[in-house]
Amino acid sequence: MAKVARLARLALAPDEIERMTAQLDGMLEHFADVDALDLTDVAPMTQPFPLVNVFRADVVQPCLDREEVLAAAPASEDGRFRVPPTVGLEG
């Protein structure tokens, strides 16, 4: 579960992980009800309707206002989102 939390980018406390492990175990036990089904020739269903890709006409359209978008960000600078360092932290 600690690995799953890492994949999910959730910095959970050890007691949270312990509690969640027990709860998820209980759920997975219930989910075993489908194990008796023969699903060999069943096609997976990802969407209610078959989707086809859609292209819009290649015409310039109004877009979101940059200042309004950046105003909602936790931090911005020079018209861009500002984040803590991503690379160059090691060594």
Next chain:
Amino acid sequence: MTADGTSTPSAAAVAAAVRSGATKAADVVEQHLAAIAAREPEIHAFNTVLAEQARERAAQIDASVAAGNDPGPLAGVTVALKDNMCTRGVPTTCSSKILDGWKPPYDATVVNMLRDAGAIIVGKTNLDEFAMGSSTENSAFGPTRNPHDTSRVPGGSSGGSAAAVAAGFSQIALGSDTGGSIRQPAALCGVVGVKPTYGYVSRYGLVAFASSLDQIGPFASSVEDAALMLDVIGGHDPHDSTSIPQRHPSLTEAIQQGVEGLRVGRITDLPEGADPDVQERLDAAFEALRAAGATIVDVQVPAFTFGLTAYYLIAPAEASSNLARYDGVRYGLRVDAADTNEMYGVTRAAGFGDEVKRRIMLGTYALSAGYYDAYYGKALKVRRLIHDDFERAYQQADVLLTPTSPSVAFKFGSKGDNPFAMYLCDTYTIPTNLAGHPGMSVPFGTGAEGLPVGVQVLAGTLQEPVMFRAAAALERALS
């Protein structure tokens, strides 16, 4: 009718009166703001009440009528919006700390459609965080209380919207339904609630939970008002490529027809678990439709019972992906840390509540290498079985009737710490979302403690007209 028993004019009647100038939109708004002032502190249906905006909008509508213009089919009708629909410049929180205070830079398509139709938005309603729950207890801002009995939940996740209509705070409300989040609270609050066919209403601007299941729909005090609302918000939207590219037939016209000759299906292998008072109302509903001229037929939907398993793998899987966007970069909460990766982890741990974390964990697990086929892949196949079983049933029956919720509204905290006990609330609503079909809950009398009971009407893809006819017949049978 509202929870305190007062009868209010229908949205259709209000719109007609406002359009003709006989009633002022300003007066309609003041009546609803007065109802909110009187009972909202006790109910907590709203995260945000938009009193001033509503007054300004009402003045515009009245001016438009005075100038000889038609403000639209919802002129002066008050509407409450679930707080997971984007409203430009107005906080949209999803009842989560991670979006507390966020003001979207755009409006959802349904919000634009409501404005164009002359509706007046009175507020943004409370929900289970990110629409994950069946009681509205998972809101980061505290629960909503059921207007029929404030010691009980209103259902969820759209509990605030259901309570707003039941308490007379607004004539209509919009909610979203991923596994029952419109129909179950509608049943528990004694109002009509509709989940349309997947793609019937644009999802553009609806904050995504599980994209292949989410659908917006109305709450109303009557089947007619729900039809009126859906006639306004249904239709194709170029901004949502999953919205169905066709015009929908008028539901307000459809409900003029009766149910003579309609085939109403009873699912003989429906999962057990409905309380006796709920079952008794369902039996009465079959009898009412038979008396109105419908034929009752027995059908089977064997995979119905596997809906919970398929749903609780597919919905969390999609949610774990959709909620990856809350990373402290572009909007909402950020908890500072030395580098981006650490910032993501601490921000998300601080911003999300327990149920949301649980579902992200479950979804991430179901999608992870080595487990994908055993969980997510298998759930997609079960989803196909459910869809195909329903399709076979709809060859024999035009509509199906089931309970909406296994029980009437329950007490706060009564599901305890076991998440699965709460998930069972959606036993009867979930399979419809997996199939993509429409479903609606209609109030049909009362059960234990005099609390409302809803009956669920289900139909095949885009069969809203026949579903609404059956619902209208049930409503007539009670009046």
